[in-house]
Amino acid sequence: MSKLEAIYPQAIEHTKQKVLQDMERYFEYSETLPSFEQYLADRGQYIGQIWINVWLNKVTNDVSKNEKKQFLSERDYEVQGVDRKLINKLFRDEMRTYQPFDTLTWVIENFKEHDEDWQTRFEQAKENFFIREQERLLEEEKAEFREEIEDEAAAIIEEQYTRVYLYIRQFTAKQLAADFESSTKFQSIDPVALEEKLVSEGSFDSFSYQTVADFFEELTGDIHKPPHEWGRSYFEYETYYYVYESLISDYLSELLPNKVLQELPKDLKERFNETFTKPLTAAFVKECMINVIYDVIGYYLEDIQEEYVADLLKLVDIPFDEEVHRKLLDQDLEERERKRAEELAELERKRSEEERIMRDIFGTEYDPSLNLRHIRYVLHIGDTNTGKTHHALERMKHAESGLYLAPLRLLALEVFDKLNAEGTPCNLKTGEEEKVVLGAGHISCTVEMFHEKEYYEVVVIDEAQMITDKDRGFSWYKAITKANAEEVHIIGSRNSKEMLLELLGDSDITINEYSRDTPLEVESKEFHIKHIKKGDALICFSRRRVLEMASRLQNDGHSVSMIYGSMPPETRKKQIHLFNEGKTKVIVATDAIGMGLNLPIRRIVFLENEKFDGTRRRLLNSQEVKQIAGRAGRKGIYDVGKVAFTNDIKKMKNLLLQEDRPVQTFAIAPTSSVFERFQRYYHDLDTFFALWEKFESPKGTKKASLSEERSLYRKIAGSEIEARLTLTDLYSFLHLPFSKNEQALVKQWEDTMYAIVQGRELPEPIVKEGSLEELELSYKAIGLHLLFLYRLGEPTEASYWERLREEISDKVQERLKTDIKKFVKKCKNCGKRLAWDHPFPTCDACYRARFKKYWHDEDEF
Structure with a gap:
């Protein structure tokens, strides 16, 4: 049996039910019994339309896409590759004439000239309508009572907040005593890391916890799904906070309705009894004040967490008497306030002492108004x-x-x-x-x-x-x-x-x-690679882009020099020499070219207007544009220095021409005298970094972040390296100038530090010569090794490594000649070659495919 055949009788039955429902609503709004003819005159058009509405909704939702396509195909429709919406439209159009059910005829056959049945249906409809109206009125009265009881409950609880809290206090005390006696303490770990098994540490020691909040952080050993926002689910190890939240919530849900019922005004109870012919119950009161209970649970939970565990445990063996327990609460609160006052006073004393110490340590060390020598x-x-x-x-x-x-x-x-x-x-x-x-x-x-x-x-x-x-x-x-x-x-x-x-x-x-003897001139046309000429310096802001552009130019027949930050200085010097001697036609460089390098550059070309500054990709600022552009136009060689951009010429020209804002602040960092004063009070760098973080930089200055030093320190904190070195010596090693974002160099630094404190020979740096990247890293590794050798006074040993580093630099120079052709700009996904000025790592086709899939997945979801 096809789906259409299966749902057809269901649709007929649904249509009949809708007609009967319409008939009952029609009777409800009629004062006297209408004739059948009058009903048809008023509702005939609607009755005639019911079938088509029911049937079209039924077939649209219940018949599968494949069955719809098969049905249409049998009627000579072309369905291959046709949009789903069009398939639905064509199918619905066909269904409008598919075995129509004559609703009007069915109504006439079943109800015309059936006067007794017509009369009975009318009376039943009126009776049902009356019952519903009575129920509606009763619910309205109940709603009014609920609102009144809720308001009364809120007022009662606010007035008797402390009285209720006394009950919660003893309830929590007994539960705490039971947990301390019989529950298991588990080792505290990351509560989200469920793959780590909990380790039992035996029973609890109540003396380990000052406040209830301290205990609430302990793990129960169970796993639960905590409440959270945004509808995302996750599981974690459960803490006692959630257990007690549930226990106190259940306790209050039973306690509060009974307490409120006792305190409700007598006249309200009597009116309820008269209206509903039954007395007001705690169950109905609980239903009315459910929101009040929910709100007040949070307040009681906050208060109970501030309690001292020792104070609560004293309540366990004291029978509950409101007056007795109120006096105990007052005494405990008074004592708690006294302790808090003492703690605050101690904190204030420590804060004042810390401020005094920081003034002594940092003092006027960074005051710009200096008494300089007669210089x-x-x-x-x-x-x-x-x-x-x-x-x-x-x-x-x-x-x-x-x-x-x-x-x-x-x-x-x-x-x-x-x-x-x-x-x-x-x-x-x-x-x-x-x-x-x-x-x-x-x-x-x-x-x-x-x-x-x-x-x-x-x-x-x-x-x-x-x-x-x-x-x-x-x-x-x-x-x-x-x-x-x-x-x-x-x-x-x-x-x-x-x-x-x-x-x-x-x-x-x-x-x-x-002032410049050779003026700068910004070209009015956007630069294209076909415009390249001898003496051009092309600027981009990553090593990868430099190598890709150099590769493109060399493959097009141009001789090229390169400059980028991680290039060994000796190699950079050789690259500059080739350009100075005219052996290379153009130079491709990062902004490293802007710092003090004098080159016979005819034109500076900005291939990019933005750079990544370690945090985000941003537009170049005026000083950066000037610093780089200023390298164009070597006196005695070029009368004019030219500057070109690939886009946004007007914006970039404005940056070049605008007057720079004066420097407002200068950087400060720890000095030897700062460390000397620091060691009068403390002897560990962890404390120093904490104080440096708190230290407010004087007006006109900004503190060095010391982020790299702190990152290195975390690797050796508490080790024998820290134990055996003086604080100043340790900091000087942390401050060594090497590339701390290279993990291999960080590991080399750490290994060398252990060798120093253990009196062993320094480990030799790892030297690899497989690729250009490995050669450059090897150069840096030898450089770090030399930093240690000169710091330790080993010039003879250093001379050997200097020669080896120079050999590595020569190999980098040679490798640039041979490997540069590998650095073709390609799509990282499909490998398609990209245009020289393509700004993204993927081609447009891969980008569109990725986001087309993304939006498709979103639609499916």
Whole structure:
């Protein structure tokens, strides 16, 4: 039997029932018995329509899609690939004429000229209507009583809140005593991690808990589904909070209705009895005040959790007497308030003591209004590529001793090479390497290597605007304010000028301001790769994009140099040399190009206008655009520096031209004197990090986050490393400048630290030469090893690893030549080659397919 045949008689029966229901409603609203003819005149049109409505709804919902398609196909409809909605429409159209049931004829045959039955149906309908009306009126009266009883109940409970609480207090006390005596204590673990089995710890010790809330955190050993929002279900180990919530809820649900019934006004009870001819019961009162009970349970549960366990357990053996228990409650509350006052006083004492200690530790260490030595300061202020650093270095060259502080190891290396090549002997010191030149009175080093006790005739501090960097900025602050020299040259961007003047106060200051000799010109057309020319520098903001773009250009026949952050400085130097010598036509680089590198760049091309800053992807700011764009137009080579963008030219040009906001704050970090004062009170870094978090940075400053140091510290906290090292030594090792987001390097750091405290030889860094990534990681690993060797005073051993690192750098250079062709920009899903300027890791087809599936799944749901 087909589905249509099966449901057809059901539809007829349903239609008849709807006619009878309509007839009964018609009778209900008729004052006197209407004639059958009058009924047909009034309801005939509706009766004639009932069948089609019932039948169409029935077949639409009960007949499957396949049966509908089969039915239509048998009637020569094309159904393959046809939309579901169209199938339903065609099927419904066919069903309108499928074996129609003549409802009107059925009504006439069954009710016309059946006067007695017609009369009986009318009387029964009127009687049913009367009964329903009586029930409705009774329910309305009940509803009025419910509302009145609910209001009375709320008032009674509010008035007698404490009286009820006395009952709950003893009830909870007895339950606590029973649990302490017979329940099992389980080891406290993550209550959501159900895969971990609970471990029994025996019975409870009531003296272990001060308040009931403390005990409520214990696990019962059972698993339950807790109440939650958003309709999502999960299971966890049950705590006693949920057990007592349920017990107190059940107890109150029985106690409160009886108490309220006793206190309800006499006249309300009498009116209820008169209306319903039966007395008011606790069951009906409970039904009326269910919402009140639900609300008040939360208040009682909050109060009971504040109780001291010892106070409640004293109640167990005291028979319940309202007056006695009220006095005990008053005494306990008074004692609890006294203890709380003492605890608050102790907390306030500790807070005041902590504030005093923090003032002593941090005090005026970071006060910008400094009394600087009698030093002559020379500020070199201007845009990128204006000769600021050149003029400062020329002055340093003519001094008997000098110190150059660079933001990058590569720049320190560049100045080291430059000074020695120009006949000024200069040493190099970066933490990872030390190069000593006979008779040198000058040192080129990274800013972190600055030491305030060493004297130089001239100190040059480069890229001083870095003072705002939240993690490294303090190194510039320390160098600027604590340099021990006759003359300090500070090189910075225009927006750092006011901050530097504020730091230097009333010192002897000379300001040299520089402007570009070669103007910058923004091209009006959007850049395309086919527009590339010799002397172009293409800028993107990830190593991957640099390699992909370089690969594309090389495959198109262009010779390319590359610069990115994780590239070894020696390799970077070789890449720059190739570009400087004209052996490569273009250079592809990250924003690393914007920091002090002088290159014969004709045009800077921004392939991207956004960068990931470690937290989110954001638009470049004005200073970043200027810093990078300023590398275009080398004096003596190009008369104009050109800048191009791939999109949003107007917006990016405005960023390039807008006046920068002055630097408002500078970064601060812990100093040796801070640690010295800290150790008067504490001796562990965990406490130091906690105090640093609480310490409010003075106005005009911002604290270094110390997030990397804290992350490393968590790995060795409580270990023999912490036990055997002084606090300052341990912090200096935490502060070593290496890539702490590389897990292999973090593991190497940890292994080396254990070797140091155990007196063993330092473990050798792992060196792999399989891929470009492995070579770059090997370079970093050797760099970290060198940091330790120089810190421990092992220059002989360090020289071997410096040579090996240089070999690794050479191999990176060679590997770039051979591996670069592998870095073709492809869709990560299907492998399809993507356009050079495609902004996403997947192709459009894979993206659409993914979201088409997503929306399809949502529709199915």
